[in-house]
Amino acid sequence: QVQLVESGGGLVQAGDSLRLSCAASGRAFSTLIMGWFRQAPGKEREFVAAISRGGLTTNYEDSVKARFTVSRDNAKNTVYLQMNSLKPEDTAVYYCAGDQTYRTSIPGRAMSYDYWGQGTQVTVSS
Numbered sequence: 001q002v003q004l005v006e007s008g009g010g011l012v013q014a015g016d017s018l019r020l021s022c023a024a025s026g027r028a029f030s031t032l033i034m035g036w037f038r039q040a041p042g043k044e045r046e047f048v049a050a051i052s053r054g055g056l057t058t059n060y061e062d063s064v065k066a067r068f069t070v071s072r073d074n075a076k077n078t079v080y081l082q083m084n085s086l087k088p089e090d091t092a093v094y095y096c097a098g099d100q101t102y103r104t105s106i107p108g109r110a111m112s113y114d115y116w117g118q119g120t121q122v123t124v125s126s
Helices: none
Strands: 001-008 010-013 016-023 032-040 046-051 058-060 068-073 078-085 092-099 120-125
Touching: 001 092, 016 032, 016 092, 016 120, 032 068, 032 078, 046 068, 046 078, 058 068, 078 092
Parallel strands: 010 120
Antiparallel strands: 001 016, 016 078, 032 046, 032 092, 046 058, 068 078, 092 120
């Protein structure tokens, strides 16, 4: 089992930055592909970004590609999401997720991930 705990959310203004963190425990973190998803009120959960086990490969949803950066520190069992130039449409609950399946590609579907955190709220005011 893996426990994931997100932190770093908050209320910011458009154009500001935030860095989300997700701390993992319970299983070798380096064996997990890690992803970030978000869910806005009334909308489905959507893929934001993900990173391979070693951190060399990343994948992003198109609308965040030039603004967000996913990274990980396997020594600290933590994955990060640096969010710059935030927009009101980025407002959502952000979740980190872990995929334990051995894959050669990074999945973008929520159903591919086995472990989920409780989420952290990000609110961007205009």
